[in-house]
Amino acid sequence: MTTETPTHVDPAGPPAVAVVDAQTPGNVGTIARGMKNFGFSDLLLVDPPELDPDGEAYGFAGHAREDVLPNATEITFDELVETYHTVGCTAVTNEDDRGHVRYPFTTPAALADRLSSVAAPTVVVFGREGVGLTNDELARMDEICAIPANPEYPVLNLGQAATITLYELQNLTLEETQLPDVERTRAPEPLLERCFDAWTGLLREINHPEPKRAKADRMFRRLVGRADPTEGEANTLLGILKRARDRPDRTDETN
Amino acid sequence: MTTETPTHVDPAGPPAVAVVDAQTPGNVGTIARGMKNFGFSDLLLVDPPELDPDGEAYGFAGHAREDVLPNATEITFDELVETYHTVGCTAVTNEDDRGHVRYPFTTPAALADRLSSVAAPTVVVFGREGVGLTNDELARMDEICAIPANPEYPVLNLGQAATITLYELQNLTLEETQLPDVERTRAPEPLLERCFDAWTGLLREINHPEPKRAKADRMFRRLVGRADPTEGEANTLLGILKRARDRPDRTDETN
Incomplete structure (x- = not known):
C-alpha cells in the first residue's frame, strides 16, 4: 500500500472506491475482490486497519x-474531498x-446512468462497519447514494453494499462481461416450423384424438415460442x- | 434449523434461496442477512455446515x-429438484x-422481470465456495442464471453473488423500500423562476459586465435545471x- 496522494487522477477513468475507517481487514479484502469482479482498480483507504499479507484482507481478496x-x-479524508467528486453511500436517507x-439522494443504478456521460474524477465512498459514514462525513460529500432495500432492515453489511454498488456501476468500467451475447440465440424460424410439423405428425401417428389436435398444436407452438x-x-x-413419429426401430422389427 | 421437507410451498410466494454444500458457516450467515435485506425468508440448506448459535453464521447474519x-x-438435493422450479446460479456459462x-442462461435482472409475472414455487440455488455448483448439479436445474461481471475475473464470492442476485430479485418480495419516493422532489417552477430573477438582480447589483449578463443567466438556469x-x-x-443582491447589512451600515 502506498501513502502518496493521487496527484495524477484520470478524469476519464472509472470511479475510485474509498473506504473510511474500516475496522476489519476481511472487509477491505472483500471490497477489493468486488472491485476486480466489476472492473475497478483504484482503492483508497482512509484510516485503514493493518493489512497483513498473510491475513484476512488478502485471504478474502x-x-x-x-x-x-x-x-x-x-x-486522508480531507485529501479525498479535495481531489474527487465524492459520492457518499449510506443506507439511511432523510x-x-x-x-x-x-x-436528495441517488441510487447506484441512477448514478451509473448519470456518470456514464460525465468525465471527472469521482470516488464512491463507503463508511466503517456498523455505523457507516458519520453525519459530519456525509455533510462533506458532494452527493449521497443509497441502495433500495427492505424498509424493515435496509442496512447491508459493508462488503455487500460495496459489491452491489460496483455491480451497478460496472457499465462505467467494463466494455464487455464474461457472458456471451445472449441475443440472437433463437433457432431459425424454418427449423422451428419443422419442429411444429413433426409434432403434428406425431399427434397423427399416436392417434391423438382428432378434435384435440389443433389445440395440442397451439399448446406446443406457444410453449416453444416462449x-x-x-x-x-x-x-x-x-x-x-421425428424419431418418435416415425419409430424406425419398430418398423425394422415388424418388417 | 428444521429438517422437514417443505410440504406446503406457497406458489405465489417469493422465491426460496438454497445453498448447496456450503463449507463456511459465515457465508450462510451472510446470505441470510442478504435475504432479510431484500425481503426473502425461506432458506433451504443442502448438506450445510454446523451452524453454531455462537458461531460465525449467527455472527454474520x-x-x-x-x-x-x-x-x-x-x-436434500433430490427434494429440492422435485419440489421447486430450480434456478442454478453460476459465474461460468457455455x-x-x-x-x-x-x-442458454438468464441474468438476475432478466429473471426478476420474468418471474414477476409467474406464480410458482421457485428456488434460487447457490453452490459451494470455490467450485460453485457442479456440472451434475447444474444439469438437474431447470434454468441457469449468471451475474454479468469482468471477463478477466467473473467469479464472485458466494455471499456477494447471492446478495447481488437477491438485490435484483427484490421486486418479487418488497412492495416498497426504505427510500422515500425520489420522484416529485423538484421545487415549484415559480420558486425557481424567483431564484433566476434574484440571480439576474445580483448580477446587476455587483455590476457584472452588461454584455456577459445574458450568458451568466443562461449558465445559472442550466446548472440549476440539471x-x-x-x-x-x-x-x-x-x-x-436576495440577501447577496440587497445587502441589507451594508445598507444599514451606510445609512
Missing part, C-alpha cells in the same frame, strides 16, 4: 490480492428536504420428435 | 439471526448451444441570492 489490494492508496445531509429455443435445442428436439 | 437463519430448512448444461433542486434547497438558495 481472491485475485484482487495481485493488484487492487497491494496497489491501494492510503489517503425523508424529505428539511435536511440537506442525506437528501422458450426461444437455440438452434442446437431445436435440432435435438426435431430429431427426437 | 445481522438481524436475520432472529428469523431467516433459525428458520432455515435442511433439505459460449453457445453446443452444450445444454450452462446455456440539479432538480428540492423546494427546501430552492428556498435556501433564493434567500441567500
Whole structure:
C-alpha cells in the first residue's frame, strides 16, 4: 500500500472506491475482490486497519490480492474531498428536504446512468462497519447514494453494499462481461416450423384424438415460442420428435 | 434449523434461496442477512455446515439471526429438484448451444422481470465456495442464471453473488423500500423562476459586465435545471441570492 496522494487522477477513468475507517481487514479484502469482479482498480483507504499479507484482507481478496489490494492508496479524508467528486453511500436517507445531509439522494443504478456521460474524477465512498459514514462525513460529500432495500432492515453489511454498488456501476468500467451475447440465440424460424410439423405428425401417428389436435398444436407452438429455443435445442428436439413419429426401430422389427 | 421437507410451498410466494454444500458457516450467515435485506425468508440448506448459535453464521447474519437463519430448512438435493422450479446460479456459462448444461442462461435482472409475472414455487440455488455448483448439479436445474461481471475475473464470492442476485430479485418480495419516493422532489417552477430573477438582480447589483449578463443567466438556469433542486434547497438558495443582491447589512451600515 502506498501513502502518496493521487496527484495524477484520470478524469476519464472509472470511479475510485474509498473506504473510511474500516475496522476489519476481511472487509477491505472483500471490497477489493468486488472491485476486480466489476472492473475497478483504484482503492483508497482512509484510516485503514493493518493489512497483513498473510491475513484476512488478502485471504478474502481472491485475485484482487495481485493488484487492487497491494496497489491501494492510503489517503486522508480531507485529501479525498479535495481531489474527487465524492459520492457518499449510506443506507439511511432523510425523508424529505428539511435536511440537506442525506437528501436528495441517488441510487447506484441512477448514478451509473448519470456518470456514464460525465468525465471527472469521482470516488464512491463507503463508511466503517456498523455505523457507516458519520453525519459530519456525509455533510462533506458532494452527493449521497443509497441502495433500495427492505424498509424493515435496509442496512447491508459493508462488503455487500460495496459489491452491489460496483455491480451497478460496472457499465462505467467494463466494455464487455464474461457472458456471451445472449441475443440472437433463437433457432431459425424454418427449423422451428419443422419442429411444429413433426409434432403434428406425431399427434397423427399416436392417434391423438382428432378434435384435440389443433389445440395440442397451439399448446406446443406457444410453449416453444416462449422458450426461444437455440438452434442446437431445436435440432435435438426435431430429431427426437421425428424419431418418435416415425419409430424406425419398430418398423425394422415388424418388417 | 428444521429438517422437514417443505410440504406446503406457497406458489405465489417469493422465491426460496438454497445453498448447496456450503463449507463456511459465515457465508450462510451472510446470505441470510442478504435475504432479510431484500425481503426473502425461506432458506433451504443442502448438506450445510454446523451452524453454531455462537458461531460465525449467527455472527454474520445481522438481524436475520432472529428469523431467516433459525428458520432455515435442511433439505436434500433430490427434494429440492422435485419440489421447486430450480434456478442454478453460476459465474461460468457455455459460449453457445453446443452444450445444454450452462446455456442458454438468464441474468438476475432478466429473471426478476420474468418471474414477476409467474406464480410458482421457485428456488434460487447457490453452490459451494470455490467450485460453485457442479456440472451434475447444474444439469438437474431447470434454468441457469449468471451475474454479468469482468471477463478477466467473473467469479464472485458466494455471499456477494447471492446478495447481488437477491438485490435484483427484490421486486418479487418488497412492495416498497426504505427510500422515500425520489420522484416529485423538484421545487415549484415559480420558486425557481424567483431564484433566476434574484440571480439576474445580483448580477446587476455587483455590476457584472452588461454584455456577459445574458450568458451568466443562461449558465445559472442550466446548472440549476440539471440539479432538480428540492423546494427546501430552492428556498435556501433564493434567500441567500436576495440577501447577496440587497445587502441589507451594508445598507444599514451606510445609512
